[in-house]
Amino acid sequence: MFNLPETHFHFGGDEYIYGEISRDMRIESNFKALAVTNELRRRELSGIIDIVSANSSYLVRYNPDMISARDLLDCLKEIDLTKSDPRKLHVSVRIIEIPAWYDDPVSRECSYRFRNRHPEPELSNFDFVMKVNNFTDKEAFIEYHSGTPYFITMVGFLPGTAWHFPLGQEPSEVLKAPKYHSPRTETPERGIGLGGAFNVIYPVSGPGSYQLIGRAAVPVFDPKRQLADLKETSFLARPGDIWKYRAVNESQYHQITSEVEAGAYRFKIKKMIFSPLEYIEKGKRYIQELMEGF
Known part of the structure:
Protein backbone atom coordinates (compact mmCIF):
# COMPACT_ATOMS: atom_id res chain seq x y z
CA MET A 1 0.00 0.00 0.00
CA PHE A 2 1.27 3.47 -0.91
CA ASN A 3 2.05 5.69 2.09
CA LEU A 4 2.65 9.43 2.03
CA PRO A 5 6.26 10.65 2.48
CA GLU A 6 7.93 10.40 5.89
CA THR A 7 8.29 13.67 7.80
CA HIS A 8 11.59 14.91 9.24
CA PHE A 9 11.32 17.24 12.24
CA HIS A 10 13.62 20.12 13.17
CA PHE A 11 13.64 22.56 16.09
CA GLY A 12 13.79 26.28 15.28
CA GLY A 13 15.09 27.98 18.39
CA ASP A 14 12.87 27.66 21.47
CA GLU A 15 9.50 28.37 19.82
CA TYR A 16 9.27 26.51 16.50
CA ILE A 17 9.05 22.96 15.20
CA TYR A 18 9.41 22.48 11.46
CA GLY A 19 8.07 19.37 9.75
CA GLU A 20 9.74 18.71 6.39
CA ILE A 21 7.79 16.14 4.37
CA ILE A 27 1.30 17.17 -4.33
CA GLU A 28 1.13 14.11 -2.04
CA SER A 29 3.32 15.96 0.48
CA ASN A 30 0.91 18.87 0.44
CA PHE A 31 -2.03 16.55 1.13
CA LYS A 32 -0.22 15.38 4.26
CA ALA A 33 0.76 18.89 5.39
CA LEU A 34 -2.87 20.01 5.13
CA ALA A 35 -4.17 16.92 6.97
CA VAL A 36 -1.68 17.25 9.84
CA THR A 37 -2.15 20.99 10.36
CA ASN A 38 -5.96 20.71 10.17
CA GLU A 39 -5.93 17.98 12.82
CA LEU A 40 -3.58 19.99 15.04
CA VAL A 60 4.29 25.17 14.39
CA ARG A 61 5.01 28.03 16.78
CA TYR A 62 4.46 27.35 20.48
CA ASN A 63 4.94 28.88 23.91
CA PRO A 64 7.59 26.75 25.72
CA ASP A 65 6.23 27.95 29.08
CA MET A 66 2.89 26.29 28.32
CA ILE A 67 3.90 23.17 26.39
CA SER A 68 7.30 21.49 26.26
CA ALA A 69 9.06 20.98 22.96
CA ARG A 70 9.24 17.21 23.52
CA ASP A 71 5.56 16.88 24.37
CA LEU A 72 4.61 18.85 21.27
CA LEU A 73 6.99 16.82 19.12
CA ASP A 74 5.48 13.56 20.40
CA CYS A 75 2.02 14.89 19.57
CA LEU A 76 3.12 15.93 16.08
CA LYS A 77 4.69 12.55 15.41
CA GLU A 78 1.49 10.79 16.50
CA ILE A 79 -0.68 12.98 14.26
CA ASP A 80 1.79 12.74 11.40
CA LEU A 81 1.76 8.94 11.56
CA THR A 82 -2.04 8.78 11.40
CA LYS A 88 -7.80 7.58 5.79
CA LEU A 89 -7.58 11.10 4.32
CA HIS A 90 -10.51 13.06 2.96
CA VAL A 91 -10.06 16.77 2.30
CA SER A 92 -13.00 19.18 2.23
CA VAL A 93 -12.38 21.47 -0.75
CA ARG A 94 -14.03 24.28 -2.67
CA ILE A 95 -13.70 24.47 -6.44
CA ILE A 96 -13.71 28.17 -7.38
CA GLU A 97 -13.89 29.66 -10.86
CA ILE A 98 -11.49 32.52 -11.65
CA PRO A 99 -12.43 34.56 -14.77
CA ALA A 100 -9.19 35.65 -16.44
CA TRP A 101 -8.27 37.99 -19.31
CA TYR A 102 -5.14 36.43 -20.80
CA ASP A 103 -2.44 38.58 -22.40
CA ASP A 104 -4.20 41.76 -21.27
CA PRO A 105 -2.66 45.18 -22.05
CA VAL A 106 -1.87 46.07 -18.40
CA SER A 107 0.18 42.90 -17.89
CA ARG A 108 1.87 43.32 -21.27
CA GLU A 109 2.79 46.95 -20.53
CA CYS A 110 4.19 45.95 -17.14
CA SER A 111 6.34 43.23 -18.67
CA TYR A 112 7.87 45.71 -21.14
CA ARG A 113 8.41 48.33 -18.42
CA PHE A 114 10.67 45.93 -16.51
CA ARG A 115 12.27 44.28 -19.54
CA ASN A 116 15.79 45.06 -18.28
CA ARG A 117 15.24 42.48 -15.50
CA HIS A 118 13.88 39.78 -17.79
CA PRO A 119 15.66 36.70 -19.26
CA GLU A 120 14.45 37.66 -22.77
CA PRO A 121 13.72 41.41 -22.75
CA GLU A 122 12.46 41.51 -26.34
CA ASP A 137 -0.63 29.31 -30.91
CA LYS A 138 -2.02 31.78 -28.36
CA GLU A 139 -5.48 30.22 -28.14
CA ALA A 140 -4.02 26.76 -27.66
CA PHE A 141 -1.94 28.03 -24.75
CA ILE A 142 -4.94 29.75 -23.15
CA GLU A 143 -7.06 26.62 -23.54
CA TYR A 144 -4.31 24.50 -21.96
CA HIS A 145 -3.78 26.81 -18.98
CA SER A 146 -7.46 27.46 -18.32
CA GLY A 147 -8.32 23.79 -18.80
CA THR A 148 -6.17 22.72 -15.86
CA PRO A 149 -7.46 22.80 -12.23
CA TYR A 150 -4.97 24.16 -9.69
CA PHE A 151 -4.65 23.08 -6.05
CA ILE A 152 -3.96 25.82 -3.46
CA THR A 153 -0.88 24.49 -1.70
CA MET A 154 0.15 27.53 0.35
CA VAL A 155 -0.95 31.07 1.23
CA GLY A 156 1.51 33.83 2.12
CA PHE A 157 3.89 36.57 0.91
CA LEU A 158 1.55 39.51 0.14
CA PRO A 159 -1.85 39.28 1.94
CA GLY A 160 -3.93 36.61 0.23
CA THR A 161 -1.29 35.37 -2.20
CA ALA A 162 -2.10 31.74 -3.02
CA TRP A 163 0.42 29.39 -4.61
CA HIS A 164 -1.46 26.93 -6.79
CA PHE A 165 -0.10 23.80 -8.42
CA THR A 187 3.04 44.23 -10.33
CA PRO A 188 -0.57 45.06 -11.24
CA GLU A 189 -3.22 44.03 -8.74
CA ARG A 190 -4.84 40.73 -9.77
CA GLY A 191 -1.99 39.91 -12.16
CA ILE A 192 -1.72 36.17 -12.87
CA GLY A 193 1.88 35.01 -12.60
CA LEU A 194 3.74 31.80 -13.40
CA GLY A 195 7.04 30.95 -11.71
CA GLY A 196 8.53 27.48 -11.87
CA ALA A 197 5.49 25.20 -11.85
CA PHE A 198 3.48 27.48 -9.55
CA ASN A 199 0.80 30.01 -10.38
CA VAL A 200 -0.15 33.01 -8.24
CA ILE A 201 -2.61 35.89 -8.45
CA TYR A 202 -1.08 39.04 -6.99
CA PRO A 203 -3.73 40.29 -4.51
CA VAL A 204 -2.45 43.88 -4.43
CA SER A 205 0.02 45.97 -6.38
CA GLY A 206 3.55 45.19 -5.24
CA PRO A 207 6.88 43.58 -6.12
CA GLY A 208 7.05 40.26 -7.92
CA SER A 209 9.19 38.04 -10.11
CA TYR A 210 6.69 35.62 -11.70
CA GLN A 211 5.90 35.87 -15.42
CA LEU A 212 2.62 37.74 -16.01
CA ILE A 213 0.28 35.89 -18.35
CA GLY A 214 -2.99 37.72 -17.66
CA ARG A 215 -5.21 39.37 -15.12
CA ALA A 216 -8.03 38.02 -12.96
CA ALA A 217 -11.34 39.87 -13.25
CA VAL A 218 -12.14 39.14 -9.60
CA PRO A 219 -10.33 40.05 -6.37
CA VAL A 220 -8.58 37.47 -4.22
CA PHE A 221 -8.25 40.00 -1.37
CA ASP A 222 -11.15 42.22 -0.30
CA PRO A 223 -10.21 44.20 2.83
CA LYS A 224 -13.61 45.97 2.88
CA ARG A 225 -15.47 42.64 2.55
CA GLN A 226 -17.92 44.11 0.06
CA LEU A 227 -18.59 40.85 -1.79
CA ALA A 228 -21.01 38.32 -0.32
CA ASP A 229 -18.54 35.44 -0.72
CA LEU A 230 -15.85 37.36 1.19
CA LYS A 231 -17.91 38.52 4.17
CA GLU A 232 -16.37 36.06 6.63
CA THR A 233 -12.79 36.73 5.57
CA SER A 234 -11.01 39.17 3.31
CA PHE A 235 -9.15 36.35 1.56
CA LEU A 236 -10.54 34.14 -1.20
CA ALA A 237 -7.88 31.42 -0.98
CA ARG A 238 -7.79 28.61 1.54
CA PRO A 239 -5.13 25.87 1.43
CA GLY A 240 -6.76 22.85 -0.18
CA ASP A 241 -9.06 24.83 -2.47
CA ILE A 242 -9.06 24.16 -6.21
CA TRP A 243 -9.06 27.11 -8.61
CA LYS A 244 -10.22 26.75 -12.20
CA TYR A 245 -9.55 29.60 -14.64
CA ARG A 246 -12.14 30.63 -17.23
CA ALA A 247 -10.84 32.68 -20.16
CA VAL A 248 -12.83 35.88 -20.81
CA ASN A 249 -12.49 38.60 -23.44
CA GLU A 250 -12.14 42.33 -22.84
CA SER A 251 -15.87 43.14 -22.69
CA GLN A 252 -16.57 40.21 -20.36
CA TYR A 253 -13.66 41.27 -18.15
CA HIS A 254 -15.02 44.81 -17.78
CA GLN A 255 -18.54 43.54 -17.15
CA ILE A 256 -17.28 41.34 -14.29
CA THR A 257 -15.13 44.10 -12.77
CA SER A 258 -18.19 46.40 -12.85
CA GLU A 259 -20.17 43.78 -10.92
CA VAL A 260 -17.30 43.52 -8.43
CA GLU A 261 -17.18 47.30 -7.94
CA ALA A 262 -20.94 47.36 -7.34
CA GLY A 263 -20.58 44.58 -4.75
CA ALA A 264 -22.90 42.34 -6.78
CA TYR A 265 -20.51 39.67 -8.07
CA ARG A 266 -20.92 36.10 -6.81
CA PHE A 267 -18.16 33.54 -7.24
CA LYS A 268 -18.97 30.21 -8.82
CA ILE A 269 -18.15 27.78 -5.99
CA LYS A 270 -18.68 24.06 -5.59
CA LYS A 271 -17.99 22.28 -2.28
CA MET A 272 -16.94 18.63 -2.25
CA ILE A 273 -14.71 16.00 -0.64
CA PHE A 274 -11.34 15.36 -2.25
CA SER A 275 -9.81 11.89 -1.91
CA PRO A 276 -5.99 11.82 -2.00
CA LEU A 277 -6.15 8.03 -2.41
CA GLU A 278 -8.29 8.24 -5.55
CA TYR A 279 -6.04 10.99 -6.89
CA ILE A 280 -2.92 8.87 -6.33
CA GLU A 281 -4.53 5.82 -7.91
CA LYS A 282 -6.39 7.43 -10.83
CA GLY A 283 -4.56 10.71 -11.48
CA LYS A 284 -5.97 12.73 -14.37
CA ARG A 285 -9.07 10.54 -14.63
CA TYR A 286 -10.02 11.37 -11.03
CA ILE A 287 -9.61 15.11 -11.69
CA GLN A 288 -11.80 14.86 -14.78
CA GLU A 289 -14.49 13.10 -12.71
CA LEU A 290 -14.16 15.73 -9.98
CA MET A 291 -14.60 18.61 -12.43
CA GLU A 292 -17.61 17.18 -14.28
CA GLY A 293 -20.45 19.67 -14.37
CA PHE A 294 -18.35 22.61 -13.14
Whole structure:
Protein backbone atom coordinates (compact mmCIF):
# COMPACT_ATOMS: atom_id res chain seq x y z
CA MET A 1 0.00 0.00 0.00
CA PHE A 2 1.27 3.47 -0.91
CA ASN A 3 2.05 5.69 2.09
CA LEU A 4 2.65 9.43 2.03
CA PRO A 5 6.26 10.65 2.48
CA GLU A 6 7.93 10.40 5.89
CA THR A 7 8.29 13.67 7.80
CA HIS A 8 11.59 14.91 9.24
CA PHE A 9 11.32 17.24 12.24
CA HIS A 10 13.62 20.12 13.17
CA PHE A 11 13.64 22.56 16.09
CA GLY A 12 13.79 26.28 15.28
CA GLY A 13 15.09 27.98 18.39
CA ASP A 14 12.87 27.66 21.47
CA GLU A 15 9.50 28.37 19.82
CA TYR A 16 9.27 26.51 16.50
CA ILE A 17 9.05 22.96 15.20
CA TYR A 18 9.41 22.48 11.46
CA GLY A 19 8.07 19.37 9.75
CA GLU A 20 9.74 18.71 6.39
CA ILE A 21 7.79 16.14 4.37
CA SER A 22 9.79 16.41 1.15
CA ARG A 23 12.30 18.84 -0.32
CA ASP A 24 10.88 18.66 -3.82
CA MET A 25 7.33 19.74 -4.61
CA ARG A 26 5.05 16.72 -4.50
CA ILE A 27 1.30 17.17 -4.33
CA GLU A 28 1.13 14.11 -2.04
CA SER A 29 3.32 15.96 0.48
CA ASN A 30 0.91 18.87 0.44
CA PHE A 31 -2.03 16.55 1.13
CA LYS A 32 -0.22 15.38 4.26
CA ALA A 33 0.76 18.89 5.39
CA LEU A 34 -2.87 20.01 5.13
CA ALA A 35 -4.17 16.92 6.97
CA VAL A 36 -1.68 17.25 9.84
CA THR A 37 -2.15 20.99 10.36
CA ASN A 38 -5.96 20.71 10.17
CA GLU A 39 -5.93 17.98 12.82
CA LEU A 40 -3.58 19.99 15.04
CA ARG A 41 -5.92 23.01 14.83
CA ARG A 42 -8.88 20.77 15.67
CA ARG A 43 -7.22 19.61 18.89
CA GLU A 44 -6.75 23.21 20.15
CA LEU A 45 -3.71 22.35 22.28
CA SER A 46 -2.81 24.86 24.97
CA GLY A 47 0.42 26.67 24.14
CA ILE A 48 0.13 26.56 20.35
CA ILE A 49 0.55 30.09 18.96
CA ASP A 50 0.42 29.52 15.21
CA ILE A 51 0.19 26.68 12.67
CA VAL A 52 1.22 27.18 9.05
CA SER A 53 1.15 24.64 6.23
CA ALA A 54 3.42 25.14 3.21
CA ASN A 55 3.92 23.41 -0.14
CA SER A 56 5.57 20.29 1.27
CA SER A 57 6.14 21.12 4.94
CA TYR A 58 4.56 22.77 7.97
CA LEU A 59 5.64 25.00 10.84
CA VAL A 60 4.29 25.17 14.39
CA ARG A 61 5.01 28.03 16.78
CA TYR A 62 4.46 27.35 20.48
CA ASN A 63 4.94 28.88 23.91
CA PRO A 64 7.59 26.75 25.72
CA ASP A 65 6.23 27.95 29.08
CA MET A 66 2.89 26.29 28.32
CA ILE A 67 3.90 23.17 26.39
CA SER A 68 7.30 21.49 26.26
CA ALA A 69 9.06 20.98 22.96
CA ARG A 70 9.24 17.21 23.52
CA ASP A 71 5.56 16.88 24.37
CA LEU A 72 4.61 18.85 21.27
CA LEU A 73 6.99 16.82 19.12
CA ASP A 74 5.48 13.56 20.40
CA CYS A 75 2.02 14.89 19.57
CA LEU A 76 3.12 15.93 16.08
CA LYS A 77 4.69 12.55 15.41
CA GLU A 78 1.49 10.79 16.50
CA ILE A 79 -0.68 12.98 14.26
CA ASP A 80 1.79 12.74 11.40
CA LEU A 81 1.76 8.94 11.56
CA THR A 82 -2.04 8.78 11.40
CA LYS A 83 -2.01 11.07 8.34
CA SER A 84 0.45 8.95 6.35
CA ASP A 85 -2.16 6.53 5.01
CA PRO A 86 -4.07 8.10 2.07
CA ARG A 87 -6.94 5.66 2.64
CA LYS A 88 -7.80 7.58 5.79
CA LEU A 89 -7.58 11.10 4.32
CA HIS A 90 -10.51 13.06 2.96
CA VAL A 91 -10.06 16.77 2.30
CA SER A 92 -13.00 19.18 2.23
CA VAL A 93 -12.38 21.47 -0.75
CA ARG A 94 -14.03 24.28 -2.67
CA ILE A 95 -13.70 24.47 -6.44
CA ILE A 96 -13.71 28.17 -7.38
CA GLU A 97 -13.89 29.66 -10.86
CA ILE A 98 -11.49 32.52 -11.65
CA PRO A 99 -12.43 34.56 -14.77
CA ALA A 100 -9.19 35.65 -16.44
CA TRP A 101 -8.27 37.99 -19.31
CA TYR A 102 -5.14 36.43 -20.80
CA ASP A 103 -2.44 38.58 -22.40
CA ASP A 104 -4.20 41.76 -21.27
CA PRO A 105 -2.66 45.18 -22.05
CA VAL A 106 -1.87 46.07 -18.40
CA SER A 107 0.18 42.90 -17.89
CA ARG A 108 1.87 43.32 -21.27
CA GLU A 109 2.79 46.95 -20.53
CA CYS A 110 4.19 45.95 -17.14
CA SER A 111 6.34 43.23 -18.67
CA TYR A 112 7.87 45.71 -21.14
CA ARG A 113 8.41 48.33 -18.42
CA PHE A 114 10.67 45.93 -16.51
CA ARG A 115 12.27 44.28 -19.54
CA ASN A 116 15.79 45.06 -18.28
CA ARG A 117 15.24 42.48 -15.50
CA HIS A 118 13.88 39.78 -17.79
CA PRO A 119 15.66 36.70 -19.26
CA GLU A 120 14.45 37.66 -22.77
CA PRO A 121 13.72 41.41 -22.75
CA GLU A 122 12.46 41.51 -26.34
CA LEU A 123 9.45 39.33 -25.43
CA SER A 124 6.41 40.07 -23.32
CA ASN A 125 5.94 37.76 -20.32
CA PHE A 126 3.05 36.01 -22.07
CA ASP A 127 5.06 35.40 -25.25
CA PHE A 128 8.04 34.24 -23.19
CA VAL A 129 5.93 31.67 -21.29
CA MET A 130 4.51 30.41 -24.58
CA LYS A 131 8.02 30.07 -26.01
CA VAL A 132 9.58 28.18 -23.07
CA ASN A 133 6.62 25.76 -23.07
CA ASN A 134 6.77 25.18 -26.84
CA PHE A 135 3.47 26.84 -27.74
CA THR A 136 3.14 28.77 -30.99
CA ASP A 137 -0.63 29.31 -30.91
CA LYS A 138 -2.02 31.78 -28.36
CA GLU A 139 -5.48 30.22 -28.14
CA ALA A 140 -4.02 26.76 -27.66
CA PHE A 141 -1.94 28.03 -24.75
CA ILE A 142 -4.94 29.75 -23.15
CA GLU A 143 -7.06 26.62 -23.54
CA TYR A 144 -4.31 24.50 -21.96
CA HIS A 145 -3.78 26.81 -18.98
CA SER A 146 -7.46 27.46 -18.32
CA GLY A 147 -8.32 23.79 -18.80
CA THR A 148 -6.17 22.72 -15.86
CA PRO A 149 -7.46 22.80 -12.23
CA TYR A 150 -4.97 24.16 -9.69
CA PHE A 151 -4.65 23.08 -6.05
CA ILE A 152 -3.96 25.82 -3.46
CA THR A 153 -0.88 24.49 -1.70
CA MET A 154 0.15 27.53 0.35
CA VAL A 155 -0.95 31.07 1.23
CA GLY A 156 1.51 33.83 2.12
CA PHE A 157 3.89 36.57 0.91
CA LEU A 158 1.55 39.51 0.14
CA PRO A 159 -1.85 39.28 1.94
CA GLY A 160 -3.93 36.61 0.23
CA THR A 161 -1.29 35.37 -2.20
CA ALA A 162 -2.10 31.74 -3.02
CA TRP A 163 0.42 29.39 -4.61
CA HIS A 164 -1.46 26.93 -6.79
CA PHE A 165 -0.10 23.80 -8.42
CA PRO A 166 -1.59 21.92 -11.41
CA LEU A 167 -3.58 18.75 -10.75
CA GLY A 168 -3.75 15.62 -12.89
CA GLN A 169 -0.64 16.25 -14.97
CA GLU A 170 2.56 14.32 -15.44
CA PRO A 171 5.76 16.35 -14.77
CA SER A 172 6.40 16.67 -18.51
CA GLU A 173 2.91 18.18 -19.01
CA VAL A 174 3.22 20.94 -16.40
CA LEU A 175 3.60 24.54 -17.61
CA LYS A 176 6.79 26.06 -16.18
CA ALA A 177 8.66 29.33 -16.49
CA PRO A 178 11.81 30.82 -14.93
CA LYS A 179 11.36 33.91 -12.80
CA TYR A 180 12.78 37.38 -13.48
CA HIS A 181 16.52 37.83 -12.96
CA SER A 182 15.62 40.60 -10.49
CA PRO A 183 12.08 41.20 -9.18
CA ARG A 184 9.84 43.92 -10.54
CA THR A 185 9.22 46.76 -8.10
CA GLU A 186 5.59 46.82 -9.21
CA THR A 187 3.04 44.23 -10.33
CA PRO A 188 -0.57 45.06 -11.24
CA GLU A 189 -3.22 44.03 -8.74
CA ARG A 190 -4.84 40.73 -9.77
CA GLY A 191 -1.99 39.91 -12.16
CA ILE A 192 -1.72 36.17 -12.87
CA GLY A 193 1.88 35.01 -12.60
CA LEU A 194 3.74 31.80 -13.40
CA GLY A 195 7.04 30.95 -11.71
CA GLY A 196 8.53 27.48 -11.87
CA ALA A 197 5.49 25.20 -11.85
CA PHE A 198 3.48 27.48 -9.55
CA ASN A 199 0.80 30.01 -10.38
CA VAL A 200 -0.15 33.01 -8.24
CA ILE A 201 -2.61 35.89 -8.45
CA TYR A 202 -1.08 39.04 -6.99
CA PRO A 203 -3.73 40.29 -4.51
CA VAL A 204 -2.45 43.88 -4.43
CA SER A 205 0.02 45.97 -6.38
CA GLY A 206 3.55 45.19 -5.24
CA PRO A 207 6.88 43.58 -6.12
CA GLY A 208 7.05 40.26 -7.92
CA SER A 209 9.19 38.04 -10.11
CA TYR A 210 6.69 35.62 -11.70
CA GLN A 211 5.90 35.87 -15.42
CA LEU A 212 2.62 37.74 -16.01
CA ILE A 213 0.28 35.89 -18.35
CA GLY A 214 -2.99 37.72 -17.66
CA ARG A 215 -5.21 39.37 -15.12
CA ALA A 216 -8.03 38.02 -12.96
CA ALA A 217 -11.34 39.87 -13.25
CA VAL A 218 -12.14 39.14 -9.60
CA PRO A 219 -10.33 40.05 -6.37
CA VAL A 220 -8.58 37.47 -4.22
CA PHE A 221 -8.25 40.00 -1.37
CA ASP A 222 -11.15 42.22 -0.30
CA PRO A 223 -10.21 44.20 2.83
CA LYS A 224 -13.61 45.97 2.88
CA ARG A 225 -15.47 42.64 2.55
CA GLN A 226 -17.92 44.11 0.06
CA LEU A 227 -18.59 40.85 -1.79
CA ALA A 228 -21.01 38.32 -0.32
CA ASP A 229 -18.54 35.44 -0.72
CA LEU A 230 -15.85 37.36 1.19
CA LYS A 231 -17.91 38.52 4.17
CA GLU A 232 -16.37 36.06 6.63
CA THR A 233 -12.79 36.73 5.57
CA SER A 234 -11.01 39.17 3.31
CA PHE A 235 -9.15 36.35 1.56
CA LEU A 236 -10.54 34.14 -1.20
CA ALA A 237 -7.88 31.42 -0.98
CA ARG A 238 -7.79 28.61 1.54
CA PRO A 239 -5.13 25.87 1.43
CA GLY A 240 -6.76 22.85 -0.18
CA ASP A 241 -9.06 24.83 -2.47
CA ILE A 242 -9.06 24.16 -6.21
CA TRP A 243 -9.06 27.11 -8.61
CA LYS A 244 -10.22 26.75 -12.20
CA TYR A 245 -9.55 29.60 -14.64
CA ARG A 246 -12.14 30.63 -17.23
CA ALA A 247 -10.84 32.68 -20.16
CA VAL A 248 -12.83 35.88 -20.81
CA ASN A 249 -12.49 38.60 -23.44
CA GLU A 250 -12.14 42.33 -22.84
CA SER A 251 -15.87 43.14 -22.69
CA GLN A 252 -16.57 40.21 -20.36
CA TYR A 253 -13.66 41.27 -18.15
CA HIS A 254 -15.02 44.81 -17.78
CA GLN A 255 -18.54 43.54 -17.15
CA ILE A 256 -17.28 41.34 -14.29
CA THR A 257 -15.13 44.10 -12.77
CA SER A 258 -18.19 46.40 -12.85
CA GLU A 259 -20.17 43.78 -10.92
CA VAL A 260 -17.30 43.52 -8.43
CA GLU A 261 -17.18 47.30 -7.94
CA ALA A 262 -20.94 47.36 -7.34
CA GLY A 263 -20.58 44.58 -4.75
CA ALA A 264 -22.90 42.34 -6.78
CA TYR A 265 -20.51 39.67 -8.07
CA ARG A 266 -20.92 36.10 -6.81
CA PHE A 267 -18.16 33.54 -7.24
CA LYS A 268 -18.97 30.21 -8.82
CA ILE A 269 -18.15 27.78 -5.99
CA LYS A 270 -18.68 24.06 -5.59
CA LYS A 271 -17.99 22.28 -2.28
CA MET A 272 -16.94 18.63 -2.25
CA ILE A 273 -14.71 16.00 -0.64
CA PHE A 274 -11.34 15.36 -2.25
CA SER A 275 -9.81 11.89 -1.91
CA PRO A 276 -5.99 11.82 -2.00
CA LEU A 277 -6.15 8.03 -2.41
CA GLU A 278 -8.29 8.24 -5.55
CA TYR A 279 -6.04 10.99 -6.89
CA ILE A 280 -2.92 8.87 -6.33
CA GLU A 281 -4.53 5.82 -7.91
CA LYS A 282 -6.39 7.43 -10.83
CA GLY A 283 -4.56 10.71 -11.48
CA LYS A 284 -5.97 12.73 -14.37
CA ARG A 285 -9.07 10.54 -14.63
CA TYR A 286 -10.02 11.37 -11.03
CA ILE A 287 -9.61 15.11 -11.69
CA GLN A 288 -11.80 14.86 -14.78
CA GLU A 289 -14.49 13.10 -12.71
CA LEU A 290 -14.16 15.73 -9.98
CA MET A 291 -14.60 18.61 -12.43
CA GLU A 292 -17.61 17.18 -14.28
CA GLY A 293 -20.45 19.67 -14.37
CA PHE A 294 -18.35 22.61 -13.14
